[in-house]
Amino acid sequence: GGSVWTSLHMMQELLACAFAACAFTVALWIRYGYGGLLDLLLNHNYRPDGKKIESLRPVSFPFGSLLDMMNNPEKTRDRMIEIARRNGGMVVVWEAFSPVVYAFDLKHINLMWNTDFTLNKTDRSLLPSLRTKLLLGNSLFTLDVARWRHLHKIILRAGLGSRHLRGVFPAVCDGGDRIWMKIDKAVQRALSESKKNHVEALGLELNPGIELHPFCREFAISTITSVIFGDAIDEKQGLRLGELVDFFVRKGVNNPLYAIPGATYIPFGESRKVMQTIREIQAIGDVLIQQRSEREAREEVKRDAGDDADGPSRRVGDGPASTSIFDNLKAEAEKGNLSYDEVLDNVYGLMAAGFDTTANAISLSVTMLSLHPVVQMKVRKEIQAALGKGDGSCKDLTYDVVMSSTDLPYLNAVIKETLRMLPPAVKLPARILKRRTEVNGFSLQRGSEISTMQYQTSAMKEHWGGNAKHFYPERFLGEGGVSVECVKGGRFSSFGLGIRSCIGKNLAIMCVKVFLVNLLTRFEISMASHHSRRNWYETTHEFWNMRCVSYM
Template sequence: MERLMEWEGPNVPLLAAGTAIVAVALTVQALRQSQDAPRYRKIEQPDTTLPVLGNLVDLVRNAENLHDWVLENTMRFEGRPWKFVVPGQGETMVLSTPDALEEITSTQFKSFPKGPLQNELLGGIAADTLVTADGERWYHQRKTVVKFFSAKVLDMFVRQSIQKNIGRTHAMMEETIKAQQPVNLTDLFHDFTLDTFLEMGLGVDLKSIGATEKHSLHVAMEASSHAIFQRIGRPQWMWKLERWLNVGHEARLKSNVDKVYAGVHEIIQQSIEAMVHKKQSGEDTTNQTCMSVVELFLESPQSGEDGLTQDDFVGFILALVFAARDTTADTLVWLFYSLTKHPEIEKKLRDEMALELSGLSDDNSTYLTAEHLKSLVYLEAVIKETLRLYPAGALTLREAAEDTVICGDIFIRKGQQVMMPQFSVSRNKSVWGPDAAEFRPERWIDEATGKIKPVPPFKFFTFSAGPRICVGMNLAMMELRVVTANLLYRYRFELAGNVDGSSVAGLTLGLKDPLLVTPIAL
């Protein structure tokens, strides 16, 4: 034992020194590895985030003003990425800068499909349709719709469907003026866009404009839109349990969706009967300017699971109807609301119309076509500013299909939800400047040329961007121009009710209060 102690004693300092050297070496190696490892950005969360519950309380409290809550936090984090958590649904990352939006919608498009969650959220209205489908299924549906929204169709659209419904709108306005009653522009614009699209796409005329009662399809669509949006802020288990038990929100949703499907089924049947009658009567369609959605569907490739099948058709039409009706109608409502709040902007718009359209007859039969409106730069600026500040599709969701990194240091794990809130993007001061929240059409006009400034879609994100950019964008812009100009050419409008400018949470961004106005003939 003494020999052992004698042997160990003199070597303790050496052992300690060796240990120290090894420790230092390991530390240096660890530091080098940490320096070489990717450093991801820390993603912030709201201060109200709770253990276990995450942001469930926030979402429940803000169910009716979700867009405002997302905007509030986006502004708090000065436009930087942030995230919120819903139990059972995981983390959702919120992105609102052009570089991040470009990565998600374009550069890494294949890494960010719509995903199964969004398909479930929109189940009943738009599941497995152009809005939510991925892969080949999405490709086939989009290809069919692109054919429908061709230049020839748009020309036919303006010359026939819109012109007829503008005439009906003018007739309704004249009757209202005689009766000295206000007009509900919210109802009018939703009637207008639905009637126009159904006639254009399916050859069916609902004749809703000026009707004494709302068409049942309108009522059911509005209720369904609001109920489906409520799913976003609720844990999946909660609304799925309600759906299984057929109680609460989900019971009301099912009832309204059933009514919507019944209405759309009836309209499709009318369209098919009209098409069959046309063929049986021997009507020559060789030189037909455009084909209805029904005809395009019947000609589209039926490739089983990936393509459109007969069972898909009603859902396909339903998704188009929701998109065509609500998005454009809500934009028109916000536009005319903004003009009532900014009479100086309305005056500039009328001055431009008086100058550029001075050669036209000023009688009541004048109809302004898209060709007439090409020179109206300020009108275009007013429309774009409305679309910027009040994007109809106020948020877009995607899901990461794999672990990936965007913008160099933002890590997104597989299965994580990504929210791109157009409503917040348009008010992001780091993107649009300190006056981002102001309605200022002049921001769109180049002072040097007097023309509209080109703005990339990743900044002006209202129509989304990349391969999934809104397929009906040109149609919407044309309808907005023609409807706005024709109404302002004949009338001015004064608010007839209290409207505070609050929005309502739904599949589209609507004005909460009905826009009641008094029309005054010019």
């Protein structure tokens, strides 16, 4: 019975996808005409004004080139670079049924992400087939340019502006303390198991292996949730909300199935679970708004009666009125600048955008350090010199040391080099043209999607020299600290480019640094002997050998 039921589910999903494909084909016919439709579907050519932009092959139904990019990332990257070189720095990639024009030449990248192009000629593309719109609604990540300007200023004031990050730092350190208690216990358990297996009797050094990525993910989820909500959410609510948003990102956004138009509305299977997740997330948000309003009403009654209120909320912003990003956005709603739905849309957006990318940035940085022991040793010595004789725990860290470009320049360079080679976000969100625009001699019509890929451009010797494919943090070092030249001109796009670059990039870097400082002052790390290299689309789930650092 179970196998029959599964087969019926698969048939239903295939029929839904087939229906969506037919509907989209009709839409393409209307847009491109009969001849243009045949060229698009049969030859996979994109011809603005009759000029052909070569596309990445192979293209398979119904995912376009997405599956090939996931299964063969390095080969696909090299093919894309060669195509771009033949086409003046541009290549077309079919993502499901949509051709996206990618720019690899710096001249075109800078044109596409300058302020005028971003604000006046394009809008951010958000496929309606993705579940993102259902959860994030009117968030910073989904709005058109006109409303984005207004909301961007509000969120910066709410706690993500550069002058507010000092107040966020204690919450990040608290998250570091919590996760390192768990990692220490995991290492001790692994050490105990090694002893049980008589490793010592064989005269071998005990280097217990543990899988670090789950701890990287838990740190990112718990810390970002704490920064966003402060004491507006209890630990149990925070963990549950973090798990739900994490599931939504992994299953509802990163799944290539939802790049197919219509697949988002399949009412069964995993698609149904994603919809249930969205409803539960929204229910928790409604409860949080209600709880916070009730608490504020109680505190106001106590103040009117001359009693002390419940005490100040946990401080994660900057300035006397700051509490948490959630509280600050709620205050904006009470002033009439936002609706309560927009408050929740934006906190969900910050969580969805921050969890996976921050966890992967930490995990990939650990991976590169474990594969390059000389680099790891240099970073450890730099950290020990910056922290003095302390044990390296968060209590010895200060905001000025962590976020300075001069106190930990080599650590900064290592993180930037990791993000250059293995960006946590594969590509920049596509921009969709609002009017016909000329780029590189091609007159791209209204509705065309354009973007760039850091993973591809990071391997181009035209941008990074002959050692572009090699891990070389020194390329980011200059006099007195990190060189800014390497991040100028569109070469470094791991956090996006231009005015709509990642609003949480400084918070993400802070989280990566706090985790790495704690790790490297406690342990020497290396890949376990059974390590197998994984591709850039797959999250790193490997075991690391952990050997305690001895302080002299």
